[in-house]
Amino acid sequence: MKILVLVDSHHQGNTMKIAEAMAEAAPLTVIKAEKASGLNFDDYDIIGLGGGIYFGKHGASVTEAAGLIHDRPVFVFSTSGTGAEKNNEPLVSLLKNNGAEVLGSFACKGLDKFFIFKLAGGINKGRPNDGDLENGKKFILEVIEKYGKKERK
Ligand SMILES: Cc1cc2nc3c(=O)[nH]c(=O)nc-3n(C[C@H](O)[C@H](O)[C@H](O)COP(=O)(O)O)c2cc1C
Numbered sequence: 001m002k003i004l005v006l007v008d009s010h011h012q013g014n015t016m017k018i019a020e021a022m023a024e025a026a027p028l029t030v031i032k033a034e035k036a037s038g039l040n041f042d043d044y045d046i047i048g049l050g051g052g053i054y055f056g057k058h059g060a061s062v063t064e065a066a067g068l069i070h071d072r073p074v075f076v077f078s079t080s081g082t083g084a085e086k087n088n089e090p091l092v093s094l095l096k097n098n099g100a101e102v103l104g105s106f107a108c109k110g111l112d113k114f115f116i117f118k119l120a121g122g123i124n125k126g127r128p129n130d131g132d133l134e135n136g137k138k139f140i141l142e143v144i145e146k147y148g149k150k151e152r153k
Contacts, residue, residue, distance in 0.1 A: 001144065003028035004044040006036050008051035008059040014079040014110030015050050017128050018136040022048075025137035026144055036065035046073045046103065046147055048140075049095075052110060053080035053087040066091055071099040073150070075143045077136070079110030079128060081117075103146045106139040108132040 005028050009016035019030045031039070033051065041047060047069055051062040058066075058078060074095050076088045085107040092102050109132070113122035128136070 001027070001046070001147075002044045003046045003048065003140075003144075004039070004041070005030045005048035005050060006033040006062065006065045007031070007049075008033040008061045009079075010059065011052045011054070012111045012113065012122075014128055015052050015077070017133065018077060018079060018106075018108070019048075019050055021133035021136045022140040026140045028140070033059075033061040033065045036061075036068060041069060041072060044072075046075065046143065048075045048077065048143075049091060050077040053078050053082075056087065057090040058088075063091065063094065066094050067098070069095065069098060069100055072101070073103050073147055074100045075104045075106070075140075076102065077106040077139070079108055079132075081109070081112035081114070081123060083107055083109035083124075083127075101150075104139060104143045106136060108135065 007019045051058045080087050088105045109124040109127040111122050117123050
């Protein structure tokens with residue numbers, strides 16, 4: 001099985017930590033989302049899209065990458081100030097509209113030094129933490145399990 005993960009983690013590298021934890025649990029290739037246009041998505045069984053949340057949604061490079069993906073099994077993840085999974089919804093909707101099958105959605109808190117938060121060294125210090133990384137690993141294994149069940153049907 002080949003899994004590609006496209007990531008935009010330009011604020012603090014928080015989401016990249018989740019992607020790297022996933023890569024410890026499962027064989028996957030992590031590439032910056034801005035490089036997506038040069039890739040052949042047919043080479044992969046599952047494509048993951050992850051990034052920090054900026055103004056309520058994933059950043060432009062992840063959103064643009066998602067626009068290139070049609071009719072494929074995908075998963076979505078994010079880190080953010082709130083850690084809310086709801087932040088993944090715009091990307092999930094875009095992917096579904098392109099015929100992608102969304103196998104899962106994961107979110108957790110990440111260190112946030114945006115604007116006035118920077119003055120106190122940021123909020124969510126130490127996040128993602130070990131528990132978040134473990135949850136990221138569990139999540140990718142669940143995604144793979146779900147994909148396997150679908151294939152066996
Ligand atoms: C410009 C900017 C806008 C942000 N907007 C939001 C937001 O709307 N909601 C939220 O929960 N967090 C917001 N955050 C916090 C980031 O989502 C959080 O720090 C995230 O973990 C960054 O991920 P990254 O380090 O992988 O880029 C924002 C951060 C920045 C720098």
